[in-house]
Amino acid sequence: MSLSTATTLKLTNLKGVGEKLVEKLNKIGVFQPLDLLFHLPYRYQDRTRIAPIGGLRFGQAVVVEAEVRAAQVVFGKRRSLVVRVQDGTGTLTLRFFHFSAAQKNQFVAGNRVRCYGEVRTGSTGYEMYHPEYKLLNTVAASPLENSLTPLYPTTEGLNQTRIRLLVDQVLPHVRQLPDYVPEVLLQKFQLPTLAQAVQELHHPSTDTRLDLFEQGQHPAQRRLALEELLAHNLSLKQLKQQAQLEPAVAMPLQGHHVEALKARLPFQLTGAQLRVFTELSADMCRRVPMMRLVQGDVGSGKTMVAVLAALQAVENGFQCALMVPTEILAEQHFNNIRQLVNPLGLGVAWLVGKHNKKIREQQLAEVADGRAAIVVGTHALFQESVHFHRLGLIIIDEQHRFGVHQRLALREKGQSSGQIPHQLIMTATPIPRTLTMSAYADLDCSIIDELPPGRKPVVTTTISDQRRADVIARVASACQSGRQVYWVCTLIEESEELQCQAAEDTAADLALALPQLRIGLVHGRMKAAQKAEVMERFKSGELHLLVATTVIEVGVDVPNASVMIIENPERLGLAQLHQLRGRVGRGDQESFCVLVYGASLSQQGKERLQVMKETNDGFKIAEKDLELRGPGEVLGTRQTGLMQFKVADLQRDAGMLDDVQWLAEQLLTYYPENVEPVIKRWIPDGEKYGKV
Incomplete structure (x- = not known):
């Protein structure tokens, strides 16, 4: 063959x-x-050599060749066949919990046996449970493996x-x-x-x-890991090249809407915000579709940069669609953006699942005839009934919360004119350079690496759940001084139902302990309208304390909230803890995050909580998260398909990525005929990342 x-x-x-x-x-x-x-x-x-019984160590997996000395059925907690063997250097016990009479009769004293198994410590010394074995007729029978x-x-x-x-x-x-x-x-x-x-x-x-x-x-593993990483990198680069072959509308910066908004702001944009907007603006001036990832830590002002980019599209007669992962965040963005752009004479629409038929039809009409210059929504933006008047810019917030294959899905909404919309991807979860180079090689990257002046870092402390009464007293003190508090109940055994139950129980317990406070509850099994109502009451100051699941992780903005209590933080990744912590510290007062850990905190759990105490830098936290949990978890469980490597490991092989980048450029430039075959070898279904 x-x-x-x-x-x-x-x-x-x-x-x-x-x-x-x-x-x-x-x-x-x-x-x-x-x-x-x-x-x-x-x-x-390793079955290539026989190990002397006298030299065995606990945990070894070895081949032993010895003489049967005795075999008997022992009745204890579990019936077992116990076989004692010797090889001249020591004695070993073979123990079988599942056996037949014929099997017992094989182990006749004086017969030789070769067995393979893991060495354990038992009541009689070293033992092997259910080893693989064969009886030997002669000492020379059955040669050993040669590899x-x-x-x-x-x-x-x-x-x-x-x-x-x-x-x-x-x-x-x-x-x-x-x-x-x-x-x-x-x-x-x-x-x-x-x-x-x-x-x-x-x-x-x-x-x-x-x-x-x-x-x-091993060099053999590194050789294949190199090629596998190369294939994934080339696949994304190829996607980027293909995207740039398609036409987009050049949208030069006109300035009237953008400058009018800047003039109305009660604060100065940071240098990092201005730099990143300049990069976005330059991309949108070109006749190839912008594909840019903007990373910015919690509170760095990504939304404002996105609004400026949206206004550049609107100045050129186009609409902008902003897609976000939750209805709470969609409503918040809708309200904030409307306040910013309504004075400029621009309309904003929002599309979410909770709208009744009348409101939905009204919003759809405004999107279709162009009255809505900016459209905010959840996955509802994908629906067939949504028709844009002239979609020119797509902004996807918290990209990691959507699947990889949704990255380009909205493009189809803007292709009616034969032009491809520009795309801006945003995330407040800083992505380590390792993952950016591999998972997002099809995107240009910008980083907002500066926080607005005067923003105070959140002080983070840890406390045992055995001191729960102290934590409750701290909550009471904060609320009595006019501040508001979040109390977050984390995931329990991957069960949303149990998580919601824990939040309900916690809210009930706190209501008994703090009858003077008005307490709200938000969790994933509530209807969207219920969640929105509770969030609005908290934002308006009507509620002192909000008990919630991690549904509040992204985008919730209540400047008066200055204390964040997170129960069982060891159940969450560092990036998610950092996101939750970012819900406080949004006003001018000093803010605190209290991590209430359980009694069975592991060593890794201690390490992670120590990182949270030591730094507010999202990029340092993301690097540590990658080190401790691996890429699939850091990118989000919906994205793990992206990172399913056969040989490579992004964490272990991070040092190879610069070589992979160089190798990819060499193949694209000098050996283009090898690009498609190497991609097909490692990504055999031919599915390119980003396609629906």
């Missing part, structure tokens, strides 16, 4: 593969024979032996694999060829250091 033949063969052409096995292979991402080469082991067992034994990701009904046999059918043809990273470029990294790397990963030599594999630092 040649490689060209292998690429056209079906899995059923492999020996022993029928339709039922094909279904199981498909479940683990194997659709053709060559996919088996890239279905890589996650761990290795490390790979363990593959599998699924029900597909065992390790079957996968190894299938891989071994395809592996002889590995040297025919085309290497899309030319040797002249590969020399820079002192890494093996693709064929050498794949061969080594499936059948490592006996002298290979297992610790390198465990750490992901």
Whole structure:
């Protein structure tokens, strides 16, 4: 079977593969024979040598060869077959909880047995539970393995032996694999060829250091990680190139709306805000669609920059759509933006699920005939019934809260004229450079790295939940002095229902403890109108204390709120804690965040809470979050599909990303014919990030 033949063969052409096995292979991402080469082991067992019993250590997984001394069924808490074996250096117990009479009868005193298992400590000393074993007729019988034994990701009904046999059918043809990273470029990294790397990963030599594999630092792993990161990077760069081939309308800065708004503001824009708006403005002047990510820490003034960009689009006769993740945030943006632009003679509409039919039809009409210059909404903006008069700019706030494949979905709303809308993506969750280089390589990036003058950092403290009475007294004191307080109940076992129940119970307990305070409750199972009503009462000052789930994480702005209590903060990531903390400190008074932790706080939990105490810098917090939790969690659970690598690990391989960038540019410039094949190898479904 040649490689060209292998690429056209079906899995059923492999020996022993029928339709039922094909279904199981498909479940683990194997659709053709060559996919088996890239279905890589996650761990290795060393069955190449026999370990003396006298030298065993707890936790080792080893091969032992010994003589059976005794076998008996023991009745304790659980019935078990206990077999004692010796090899001249020591004694070991093999213990089986599931066994048959025939199996017991195999272990005759004097028989030799070779077994493989993990060494544990038991009541009789070192033991192995349910080891793999075979009885030996002679000392020389059954040669040992001559390479490390790979363990593959599998699924029900597909065992390790079957996968190894299938891989071994395809592996002889590995040297025919085309290497899309030319040797002249590969020399820079002192890494093996693709064929050498794949061969080594499936059948490592006996002298290979297992610790390198465990750490992901083996040259074979690094070679494949390099190419996988390259494929993802090229895919996003290709997306960016394709987007820039499509026409957009140039929107030069006219200035009349923009300057009029600046003149009306009761404060000066920061240097960082002006710099980022200049970058946005320059992008919008071009005839290629802007694709820019604006990062800014909590309170840095991203919304104001976005409004200025929206006004530049409006000055040129276009509409702007602003999409946000929650109805609470949509309503808040609608009210704030309306106050800013209504005096300029501009209309603002908002589209959310809670509108009744009459209001919805009115809003849709204003969007369709152009009376609404700026349209704020949630996912409702995607609906077929929404028709824009002339959509020229799309702003997506808190991009990580939407799925990757929604990044370009609104573009279709602006293509009726044959022009592609400009896009501005915003996030208040700072994204570590590692993730920006990989997850957002299709976007240009701007950072608002300056807070407005006079903004005081929030003082963060930690306290045990055993001192809950002290926390409640602090809440009472803050409210009596005219301030308002958030009390946040965090996620319990990934259950929204339990989370809401915890919030309801907490609100009831606080009402009993603090009868003098007016207390509100907001959680995810309430109707949008109910949530909005409670939030409005809190914002107006009618409520002293708001008990909430993490639904208030994004965008809620109540300047008089100066204390944030977060229960069980160890359940949240650092970035989410930082977002919640950002709900206070929005006025001119000193503000506090109190993290109330449980008794079973882990070492990692302690580290995370210490980071929160030490810094208010969102970028430092994001880097630490990446280090502790990994990229899928940092980007948000809806985005984890983006980061599902087979070999690469963004945290571990961060040091390779500059090389990946260089390599991508080299291929695009000098070896463009290799770009598509390398993408298809690692992203086989051909799905490009950002497409719907």
